[in-house]
Amino acid sequence: MSIPVVDFGAYSLSVKDVDDKQLHKLSAELKTAFTEVGFVFLKNSGIVQEEVDRVMDMSKKFFLQPDQLKQPFSRKSFLNSPNHGWVSLETERLNPRRPGDLKEAFNITSLHPDIKWPSSAALTGFQEIHTSFFQLCKELSLRVLRVMAQSLDLDPDVFLSAHRLIGTDENATTLRSLYYPPVNGEKAKEGQLRCGEHSDYGSITLLFQDSEGLQVCTRAGDFISVPSIPGAILVNIADLMQRWTSDQFVSVRHRVLLPPVGDSGTRQSLAFFVHPEDEALITCCDGSNKYPPVTAGAYLLERFNDSYGRS
Ligand SMILES: O=C(O)CCC(=O)C(=O)O
Numbered sequence: 001m002s003i004p005v006v007d008f009g010a011y012s013l014s015v016k017d018v019d020d021k022q023l024h025k026l027s028a029e030l031k032t033a034f035t036e037v038g039f040v041f042l043k044n045s046g047i048v049q050e051e052v053d054r055v056m057d058m059s060k061k062f063f064l065q066p067d068q069l070k071q072p073f074s075r076k077s078f079l080n081s082p083n084h085g086w087v088s089l090e091t092e093r094l095n096p097r098r099p100g101d102l103k104e105a106f107n108i109t110s111l112h113p114d115i116k117w118p119s120s121a122a123l124t125g126f127q128e129i130h131t132s133f134f135q136l137c138k139e140l141s142l143r144v145l146r147v148m149a150q151s152l153d154l155d156p157d158v159f160l161s162a163h164r165l166i167g168t169d170e171n172a173t174t175l176r177s178l179y180y181p182p183v184n185g186e187k188a189k190e191g192q193l194r195c196g197e198h199s200d201y202g203s204i205t206l207l208f209q210d211s212e213g214l215q216v217c218t219r220a221g222d223f224i225s226v227p228s229i230p231g232a233i234l235v236n237i238a239d240l241m242q243r244w245t246s247d248q249f250v251s252v253r254h255r256v257l258l259p260p261v262g263d264s265g266t267r268q269s270l271a272f273f274v275h276p277e278d279e280a281l282i283t284c285c286d287g288s289n290k291y292p293p294v295t296a297g298a299y300l301l302e303r304f305n306d307s308y309g310r311s
């Protein structure tokens with residue numbers, strides 16, 4: 001098994017009037033990828049590599065600061081947006097049975113004007129660069145959600161209509177910048193990974209990576225290494241979307257292992273976790289009762305309790 005590569009050029013961010021025939025072809029390709037593999041590489045999406053590099057370079061400056069300068073931006077210190085902010089090394093366990101992940105993260109969940117952003121001289125432009133990237137990811141995600149609905153012969157708005165509030169405090173969609181520092185093998189705890197095995201929680205995730213390291217689980221249950229294709233975006237189905245589509249689209253487990261012994265490299269990635277509105281009631285879109293209705297907000301809270309420990 002490998003991850004399919006699909007040319008999204010027909011519906012890229014720069015395209016205004018989409019050609020129906022091309023859209024049809026695109027939706028067939030996405031359907032195959034999302035029903036069989038759960039992951040797809042999109043090329044020609046309209047988000048260019050230079051944009052991705054700019055965000056990663058700026059985030060890295062934040063992560064390389066001493067912890068005391070990052071502390072004021074910690075996750076859970078923003079009143080109306082509990083997931084917003086910095087997550088320190090080993091705090092999150094994406095696989096709760098393993099030690100904390102060897103990664104740091106910065107979550108951008110709220111774009112509310114009252115949010116306090118890093119603003120030291122070294123980080124000039126941090127807010128603007130991240131905010132504009134958030135908007136690009138939002139636009140692309142909405143396009144992908146539309147094609148996904150079409151691919152299942154559903155009303156093209158069925159997913160979109162639950163994603164109207166991305167970027168507000170009523171929607172948990174998050175741009176997460178991830179930094180995996182160099183690993184000194186002797187110090188890693190038994191079973192510790194850069195990112196434990198997990199599946200994502202929301203509707204879909206866009207992932208931008210600066211290097212290899214990600215592994216994805218196949219149907220046979222083996223993990224395969226995913227390449228890093230410059231300019232291409234990895235898009236995967238998350239758990240709530242699998243439930244929404246009564247398991248037609250599959251949300252598969254993935255992980256990031258420790259680097260090989262002696263490899264002192266770092267890794268960076270940007271994940272755009274797309275979620276429906278907190279209040280959106282998710283019911284199986286085929287009309288079945290395979291899963292009981294759940295609000296996106298309640299579902300997400302339960303998942304966070306598992307990965308950060310119940311408080
Ligand atoms: O860093 C990566 O490539 C994967 C991160 C990931 O899967 C996640 O944060 O959900």
Ligand SMILES: [Fe+2]
Nearest residue numbers: 198199200254
């Ligand atoms: Fe993930």
